[in-house]
Amino acid sequence: MLDVRRLYMLKTVAARGSITAAAHSLELTAGAVSQQLAALRNDVGVDLLRPDGRTVALTEAGRVLLEHADRILAAMEEAESAVAAVKGAVGATATLAALPSTVARIVAPALTALGSCHPQLAVTCLITDQAQLRELSLGTVHVVLGQRYHQLPDATPRGIDVSPLLDDPLLVVTAADQGDGRPVMLQDLAAHDLAVPPPTTDCGQAVLQGCRRAGFTPTPRYVTADIAAQLTLARAGLATALVPRTAIDPTTPGIRTAPIADHPIQRLLFAATRHTENANPTTTAVIAALHTAARSTTQPAVLM
Structure with a gap:
């Protein structure tokens, strides 16, 4: 089963353009982010990122996975909002x-x-x-x-x-x-x-x-x-x-x-x-x- 935290890391790297920038915004080390992305790569069995000059870019598989990750993360937030609305506080x-x-x-x-x-x-x-x-x-x-x-x-x-x-x-x-x-x-x-x-x-x-x-x-x-x-x-x-x-x-x-x-x-x-x-x-x-x-x-x- 895919790890939601790793999907969010992939989304963050794609948005920030580099593992270093993503790590900074996530308040993690670049090594920790790299390890989690490597684990995600092993989970799906295909490369998700490729070098692009001084930055990184999504591979075709990475783009496909990110589309699904966006929906998964949005669904999680929807669930949190629904529960919060029921609580009403x-x-x-x-x-x-x-x-x-x-x-x-x-x-x-x-x-x-x-x-x-x-x-x-x-x-x-x-x-x-x-x-x-x-x-x-x-x-x-x-x-x-x-x-x-x-x-x-x-x-x-x-x-x-x-x-x-x-x-x-x-x-x-x-x-x-x-x-x-x-x-x-x-x-x-x-x-x-x-x-x-x-x-x-x-x-x-x-x-x-x-x-x-x-x-x-x-x-x-x-x-x-x-x-x-x-x-x-x-x-x-x-x-x-x-x-x-x-x-x-x-x-x-x-x-x-x-x-x-x-x-x-x-x-x-x-x-x-x-x-x-x-x-x-x-x-x-x-x-x-x-x-x-x-x-x-x-x-x-x-x-x-």
């Missing part, structure tokens, strides 16, 4: 992956509320802007607070349920003594010194596409994905920044914000979980708290 642990830009105005209020309503629930929060949905697919997190810019294609993997939280527009941020807070034409920013994320990021791509629709290609003066750095540059009067509304602390002094009038750029913030037929009370509680916190951020942020 929020569990003791959950892991949430969230974007850094959502911590202050969504994640922190949500975790505070969860602590009051479900004191037995300990939520581990991973603050990361890298591959959250992949981690969800691998089962390393239970809930993802993610984003998708409306200008970009939807890349949500199969087997993931998405619950929209709110549309979060990018605001034009300048020093407090610049502008008047009225809506800004995006094309007018062509003459500004801009602070924007790298074009390799989703936000950077969305800004680039929005500016092109407005009739110009931006030539940023400052390129950084660090929103705190963008706001510092704007506060100092060195740059105009384009920053998601929920990433701006309404009490921040020295800056002024304005909406984009002609070609709005906005992201959808969502809560995502792995799909199950039976709702898990624990993940349901986490998502409900995120929804409540998101609703409280919808008021405009006009700062002086």
Whole structure:
């Protein structure tokens, strides 16, 4: 009989691209993972992995086995969710992956509320802007607070349920003594010194596409994905920044914000979980708290 833990290791290696990377995420040694995969290979009697440069890739047999492993692992999670739904009680642990830009105005209020309503629930929060949905697919997190810019294609993997939280527009941020807070034409920013994320990021791509629709290609003066750095540059009067509304602390002094009038750029913030037929009370509680916190951020942020 196939060992479910070994099937999960195969899935992890395929997703991470190497035994070393898989071992790191599994908190095991590379030798331990190699031994378990060798045992799995002996169980099925055929090679499952092959070298691929500095990484490894699945053989044809490995791809076939992984397809079945995905269904087996999904069935196990379905069984766990069904039992949890019958129990009807929020569990003791959950892991949430969230974007850094959502911590202050969504994640922190949500975790505070969860602590009051479900004191037995300990939520581990991973603050990361890298591959959250992949981690969800691998089962390393239970809930993802993610984003998708409306200008970009939807890349949500199969087997993931998405619950929209709110549309979060990018605001034009300048020093407090610049502008008047009225809506800004995006094309007018062509003459500004801009602070924007790298074009390799989703936000950077969305800004680039929005500016092109407005009739110009931006030539940023400052390129950084660090929103705190963008706001510092704007506060100092060195740059105009384009920053998601929920990433701006309404009490921040020295800056002024304005909406984009002609070609709005906005992201959808969502809560995502792995799909199950039976709702898990624990993940349901986490998502409900995120929804409540998101609703409280919808008021405009006009700062002086």
